[in-house]
Amino acid sequence: MKKIAITGGIASGKSLVEKLFRGKGVATLDTDKVVHGVLENNKEVIASVQKLFEGYEGGIVSDDGGLYRKKIGKIVFSDIEKLKALENIIHPEVKRIVEAFFVENSDKELVAVSVPLLFESGMEKMFDYVVAVTASDELRLQRLIKDRGMTKEDALKRMSAQNFGKEKLEKADFVIENNGTAEELRSAVDKVFEKIKAR
Template identity: 40%
Template sequence: MLKIGLTGGIGAGKSEVSRLFAAHGAVIVDSDVIAREVVAPGTAGLAAVVAEFGSRVLRPDGSLDRPALGTVVFGDPERLRALNAIVHPLVRARSAELEAAAAPDAVVVHDVPLLAENGLGPLYDLVVVVDATDEARVERLVTLRGMTEEEARARMAAQATRAERLAIADIVIDNSGPLEELAPRVAEVWARLRPRAASA
């Protein structure tokens, strides 16, 4: 098994690379998806969040009201730490379960947005960073996600810098150009990863 940590700044195209890896046969462990799963209605995770933050973070249907929770923890490091102390161990446990269920020769790609920010590089056999110029990322965030340029730059500034991400990269996938150039790059990287997984 080969454990890959996949990351990239907002607008770099990490989700598209993850999708392409999946099409090649990678087992994808998406921390954002898992973070939603572990606080779904009826879970111990959601019960713990409500115990900590109160029912004001619930929607009328009993699901987590993410914007409401966001307003509670945003800008309050202590409350954010309390939330992370609930969610992060659950995400780690579920990620470990998914990894354990993978075949012995699998390429397991952990899709981790804040890999660089949280110093998680050493958890993986290789770190793959999806990189794009700041200009390309701003353009995508404005065009595809409807942000203003100011919003896009603020979101980017809240994350690790390109240099910080590139410093932890074992493999860099450049996605500054058009989307059609991305698939061949990912296929090339996959061709390097597959034999390593088989012999790991």
């Protein structure tokens, strides 16, 4: 089984690339969705996160016992130390779920996992290939404001906190540029898919 990590900056198009791989019969997993699930259902993680954000006005736990992700997002994207502390709580659980996904799909030829913070979490060691998805800052900013309804200020904070610079690009086995049309993206994914299959 060949394990592919899909990574890149926020709003670069990782989910689209993952979807295109899935359309080729590749088993896929989105760790953003994994994180959402962990923050809603994992009582140990919720308790640790609650402790981390103790004293914040109005609290961060919802009536149903889950966590207010938007509220947490606003805090951590303005406070890098808090962001790192939050990642240290969540990443071990995400790794465990990714490992379980590999076991579940061990009969597959290829699996692909979208991991925004691949290098920060040290998860790159779990994969055979790293596919980095890039897009211009202008385009990413536009997507965050238009598609995700963020203010320009919030979008810029998130882009800064999830910076995907040259040194990370150099660690990737393949780079897919997502500045063009949907057809150009599909074609780029096709090429990477064929190269990985042939290796």
